[in-house]
Structures are given as C-alpha cells and as structure tokens.
Amino acid sequence: MRSERVRSWWGWGFEDAAVGGEERAALLARLPPHWVTDELPVPRVGDLDLRAPRVRPPDSVGGVCTVHPHVRAAHTYGKAYRDVIRALHGDLGAVPDVVAYPETEAQIVDLLDWAGGANVAVIPYGGGSSVVGGVEYRGNAHDAVLSLDLTRMDRVLEVDRTSRAALIQAGALGPVLESQLAPYGYTLRHFPQSFEFSTLGGWLATRAGGHFAMRHTHIDDFVEAMRVVSPSGTSQTRRLPASGAGPSPDRLFLGSEGTLGVITQAWLRLQDRPAHKASRAVSFGDLATGLQAVRAIAQSGLDPSNCRLLDEAEAAVNAGRTDGRAVLVLGFESADHPVDGALARGLEIARDHGGSVDARSTQDTVGDWRSAFLRMPYVRDALVRSGVLVETFETACTWDVAADVCDSVRSGVRAATAEICGEPGLLTARVTHVYPDGVAPYFTVIAPARAGGEVQTWDQIKAAASDILVRLGASITHHHAVGRDHLPWYEAQRPEPFGYILRAAKNSLDPQGILNPGVLFD
C-alpha cells in the first residue's frame, strides 16, 4: 500500500514531481529577471555535518527507531519558506537525534516513558507539512530530541456504515485514508492543500481547514471521538454525534499541537461521494466588490462548497487572467440532490452585488486554478532555489473588519517588503473560507530574496503582517496553527486566563514537559 516514490528531504512532496526543465523556465520567465539567481544546489545529505545522535533508545523501543541521516534530515523542519531555505543552505542545527516509527500504541507509551526518564523532547510528526515551526525543536532544555513519526499507523480500523463514520489511525496521509474509504463509497472530504503530505493526526492537532469554503471543511467538525496518549495516561472519548456533558474533551485536544499528548486514532464522520456538482466563475471590478458578494452568499444559507475569491493579482498569477478583475469560483456539491437551483440563486446574489459571469468557460477557470493550487508548493520550491522569496500567511476575521484587514495587510506588507527587499514584490490575496459572520483571507508574498539573509528577511515581513492582523482583531491563523513562529502574536490574542488553563492542562498531562516543547507555550 505504501508509496515507493522518494520524498524530498528538504522540500515539498516527491522528488520526481519537482518543477524542472521547461516548466521551470516558463515559471522564471514570468518574473523580473533581476529577481532570479543561479539555481541553488540541493546538498547531499552525506555531505551535511549532522550532529551525532546524543542518545540511544533502549532495546525495548529501539526496533522502531532509526538514526539514518537522510531520515533525521527530513524530520528536522516543516515546509515553510524558512524551512526550505535553511535546508538548502545545509543549516540543519535542529536535527532530531532519533526518529521513531511506532506501529502500535504500546510502543508510543514506551517511547514516552523512556523520553520522560531521559529528558528527551518528543515531537509528534505526521506528514511534516507544518509551515509555522510546528515540528522543529528549538531551545536547549532537553538532552536530546525524538521525532515521533506516526505514518506507520495509517489504517482505517473500522467503518460503521450505519452512522457513516470510521475509526482511523492518526498517521494516515490523506490519499492513504481516502483509498481505504473509497471501496465503501465514502470520503472524509477533507482536502487541505497539503492533502498528499499531511496526516489525520496532524490535521486534528492543528485544527486543519480543508479545501471547501463552507461547512464540512474544518477537521474539528468531523470528530466523533479521539484517542490521545499522554505521559499521564490515555484519553479515549466516547463516540457521540453531539453531547452536552461538560466542556468537550475533543475540542481541547483539537489544536493542542502535540503539547498535551499524541493523537493515535479518531472516529471521523464521513461523507458520501458527491454525485451532483455545479460551479461557475464570476468576475468583479475589485476585491472589495467581490467581498460584498461573497458576504451575501455566505449569509444566504446556500452553503456553497466552493466560494473562492481571488484578487486581481491572484487571478493573474494562478488563474491566468489578464483583465485585471477579481474572480470568484462558486461551486455546489451534493451526494443526494441536484444543486443547480442553489447555484442559480448564488449567481443571482453575485450579480446583485456587481458580479458578471466570466466570458471564459467555467471549467477552464476552475480547472486552471485547482491545478495551480495543488502544484503551488512544488512551484514554491523551484522559486526558492532560484533566489525568490515565496511564502503565504492567512487569517480570519469578522466581516465588519474584512475589507480593512485585506487593504491594510496588502499595503502594509508591500511597504514592509519594499523596505526590506528594496522593492514591493508581488502580494496576492484570496479568500479561502467564508462564514456568515466573517471570512478567511489568504496572502502570498513573492519578492527577491536577500541572499544569505533569507530567514531574517521573511521574519521581518511576517512580523509586519502579524502585527497588522492582531491589531485589527483578526486571528494570527485560520488553519496554519500556532507552532513556534506565531507564538508572540498568539499570546497577544489568547485570553490570559485561558493561558493559565492551558498551562495547567500541560502540567497535568505532560508533567516533565517533553511534548513538543516551545509550541503554544513560551
């Protein structure tokens, strides 16, 4: 069942899917020539000066552990720009000492026992797609670091057809779990951009958001029950469609980012595969006009599956549009009933708010954008290797501040980029998720990097963006999680008494402080 293709140790996805040749040439031809440098070579792992493992797991758990340099290198960082560029520079200072691939929950318990006694930090690791420093050890309070890779626990253990739910192990990557559900005619229908290279456990730990614009898109809402192994014991919640019995235990583990325990399996609500689909593209004079239409659609109760609004720059870069208009991709899906009526009403609302149906056929626009979406992380890597800074960040806010957030971020980040990189670069915006009371804007920055100072460059731009978000009342993240990179802004956003509670929870479940230290807590 497992893929034989080789995963990149330094960048996104499979090595054989990397952007190269004509695709790379065409990509670079679209950039200002002075942004592009010679292609950075990928270091050979054998040439890297990896720190020797500082610890040796006991024989009882040693069988599932490895100190193979390639594996350790691949588990050092997530997949943010700052991760990729550091790996390309051969900067693997945070390399874990050991990587474990447990196959049973008992092995996880044993590994945690050993780590607690040996003061070894344990970093739960799924697909490694964090873009917020979620899987990278920083600091020096521990004697060694263990990366706990869950991907050998990737089975769908049970399917309950009556309740349309499945018990799935946390280490299943998106395609791995979908391929096991397909024979039943079901889908989890959770498609984050990282789908191929992220796991159920990672989605749960970080409150991942899927591809769809409304409703069944946050993994939070799919959870019937969860199982979490902590140093203080294992928590198993009861399978329930809903409950009013005290605060939700699952909701406290959702978003705990590996700091309270290791999620080992969960019961998830499934969907029937959609049988009815309808979608159209609508264009608007600018993003602000499009936002008005999207708000009206989001408040209509129509609940579109897709309601992606791309600003003019995003539409140009990723949907091949050259007319300078913002574009909305509006789509509906159902496994049970036709959705043409819903689409018609959605388009009517869009027209009432200044939208016009795109002259190009819908399928082209939708298709263009979707393939670009899935290809984007590979493209990012190719650009990074050619001296270009490419990174994204995202947020959520209520509608009353949405236009201000989008405008302030766009102007503020352009100004910060101009100051730091010498020119404003390209900033694109899109709306990925919509709600009756608000919206989740997503931004991409593309600019010439400062050779040798790439990480600091990005950190300065990101800090400027984060300051704006938190000042305007937006969230520091909608679905990328807190990790280590967002910590200062998260602390500004989180109510202080809830901070006490989280810390008390941490002390209860992880009294030795070995679980993903540095995430969520200072």
Place this chain on the structure above:
Amino acid sequence: MRSERVRSWWGWGFEDAAVGGEERAALLARLPPHWVTDELPVPRVGDLDLRAPRVRPPDSVGGVCTVHPHVRAAHTYGKAYRDVIRALHGDLGAVPDVVAYPETEAQIVDLLDWAGGANVAVIPYGGGSSVVGGVEYRGNAHDAVLSLDLTRMDRVLEVDRTSRAALIQAGALGPVLESQLAPYGYTLRHFPQSFEFSTLGGWLATRAGGHFAMRHTHIDDFVEAMRVVSPSGTSQTRRLPASGAGPSPDRLFLGSEGTLGVITQAWLRLQDRPAHKASRAVSFGDLATGLQAVRAIAQSGLDPSNCRLLDEAEAAVNAGRTDGRAVLVLGFESADHPVDGALARGLEIARDHGGSVDARSTQDTVGDWRSAFLRMPYVRDALVRSGVLVETFETACTWDVAADVCDSVRSGVRAATAEICGEPGLLTARVTHVYPDGVAPYFTVIAPARAGGEVQTWDQIKAAASDILVRLGASITHHHAVGRDHLPWYEAQRPEPFGYILRAAKNSLDPQGILNPGVLFD
C-alpha cells in the same frame, strides 16, 4: 421592558399561566384514576421555616443583594421533578443565604472577591430552569451560599449588521433578547423548551440545544466570542468566525456550568428571520421504521429545521393521534430561498423508508405538537400537584446503537418503574435532534408517585435509565447538562485525563473553590 407578571417560586413559569380549572380536569381525566391524589397545596413562603441568612454582604456589594424570603425560596432549586416536589413539600434545606442581582461586571468581580474571602459558595443563576441540580447547593464545605442572579444584565449592547452578530449580556432571557433583536430584523433563533425562562448565560454554560433538529441549534455554534469573569481574572476572547490558533477557549467555557467563571456577555451569530417555510407530517408503523427514515434524511445534506420523530405513545399523548403510529414532523425554513424542493426530496426519502403522509392536515399536527411542547412544563406542574410523577431525560448516541438505546431504555425504564411504582406507567419517546452520524432521543416518564418518597422514587428510575445509557455508549446528556444529578455517570463517560485537565483548570481560575461547587466535579 421587564415583565410585571409574577414568576412561580416553586414551579414553572408565570403563576397566572398555571394549569387549572377545566384544563386541569381534562388533563386528569386522561390518567388512570388511581394515579390521581388530592391536589397538593402550594405552601406560602411566609410559612416556610427558611434558615436565617448566615452571612451579610459588605456594603460595597450589599446594594444589589437581597435576603427576601420569596426570592431566596425561588432561587433554591431548578425545575426538575425532584425540585418541584421538594418545594411543594416545603423542603427548602438548600435555600441560599443571599441572592445578588448585579447590574455591572464590576459588581460581579466585587461579589466574587467577597465570596472568596468569606468562603461563600457562588451559584451563577440565569433563568433557574436547570433540571439536573445545576443551581442547587449541596454539601457543607462553605460558610454560606450566594445565588448570583444575572437577569439584570440583559441588554443587547451592540449589533454588527455587517457580520450579522450581536453583543448580548448573559442575563437576557430568551424573549428579552429576541425583542431587542427584532427591530433589526434578526433573531438568535435559539428556542429551547425553556426559552421563556432561561438566559443566554445559562445556555452557554450548559451547552443548550434549541428547538431545531439540525445545524443552528446548539448554542455552541453561535458563539463568536465570550467574556467570563473568574476569581483569577477576566477572560475575553476575540470575535472570530473561526480560528486555528490553539484549542478554542470558548469551547472550554461552554459546558463549564458555572464552575470556571461567570459568563457575563458574548458575541453571538444571528440569523435573518425566515421568510420561507414548509413542513409536513409523515407517519410510520413504529419508531424503528421512523428512525430509518430520519437517518436517511439526516445523511442527505438537506438539513431540515425540524425532524421530530414521536413514538406512538408520544404521538398519542402530545399530538392527539389515536392510530398507534409514530409520526415525523419534517420542516424546512430559509430567510433567502424557497424550501419546497427540499421538503419534496425529504418526503421522498421518508416514503422510500416506509413513511406515509398523514391524512390530517400538516398544520394541525405540527401546531398541536408545538403548543403541547411549550405548555408541557406547566402541565407537568399540575400533574405533580396531583400525585403524578412526571419527568424527562435525554441522550445522544450514534446511529449504530440508536435502536438499541431506544428499545433498551423503553423496556428497562418500564421495568424499573413497575418495580418501584408498582406499575410500568407511561413512557414516551421522541427524537429531538438529528445528525448525520447519530440522534438525540428524549424520554418522558409518567407514573403514579409514591407519596412521601417521590424524590427517591424518581432517583431510582433515573439511575436505571442512566446505567443503560452509559452502558450502551450513549451520552448521559445531550442538552440538559451534568449539574449535580448526572455526576456519577458523567465521571464514567469522561476520559480520566480530561478530568485532570478540568480539575487543573478549576484550580487555576477558582483556587478557593467557590464557584458552583459540586457541579462537574466530585
């Protein structure tokens, strides 16, 4: 703005709405004559031997406090059967020493400060409609008891038309907040059976469930932000439509039942008033057949507003049906678009699963049931005064065990009632909320009471029911909360590590243990 009608101190609602005269006679005529006793008189509060207040609040907070006997008596219990019967018997041993009606958050802070120093238990009190002992002090670890009545903080402070959300004080009763939203054309659309006599803060603290069968029905899902005053500080979350920044703070306070802090206000998502409605009644040979249809509808993505399935006994008692069939009330609502197509498809699914459209006009059946629903607590009080035991309990479970839960509860509770009361009484069942992966069944027990032993009688029947629920994997409650009455079964259901977390949270925010002691924790 406030009602001048007199609230009952011992039972449900307004005194002038009590069941009497011909309505009472007709009600009792439907019961076996040997169940009915002489009408229990309502004691005069002045005749009750209320314990003298053991504490006197300092002048700084004394202005909002009262020791008026009628007020203290009315704040002693919730509105469960065991509460009403004890009040009728003049058993007010749990009477609070003082009742406070704060008008500002600063006064709440002062009251908590004083209570912490004086070892006074503080019981946050909204509408007092708890049926699980949620507002009743038990034990003797405190020197006195303060009932903290929030109903003078009942204003809609702000309406954000753009985001369709409002900032509402926690002490607003249902009609009080709806009347303030109506001029804007909005509704919170949260209609629990207790609607008239429960508050926003109570709904949030207990994770209340509204009238509607699917989607916008749990108060949890309406919350944008919450403000909670605890002895360790005030927690204010940020208004967000969604967020992936750590575990949700709001979701930990939702369901905390006054043990972690006093909810003072919240930003809530609003709805436009529905402009399109359509509903029909469908009957089935029995409850099990109806459950199959309801499951198919719940998994269709049609999301009916109403999908209430009444078993044959419930249909007979509360919808006036005499044909021995189960009946489903299926309804759709929208503020934006017609719902006839959705209803047609829903009815098609119901027919495919053995349903037949009721011969009576839909409006009659729906109307009959709805008025009976709202009148039910008053009817309950009249029955209690006539020697009849009447009580309800509810649960939630996944579909795979739904039929077993319904059957086992019905047979198990009939058997328990027969053993305890000498005859099986009447047990009715209905489905109040449905989910793609499960259902919330709701049961009503009507039986002859054992004069003088009413509380013990009910407690034994309830224990039998609760044992069945927890054994079969159902929840001890879907929307009635844990309170004090559900504690043993809640502890069996709650994962032990989450118990550690809750206790740690409690110690952090309420280190003196004054907030609603005995709820959620042993």
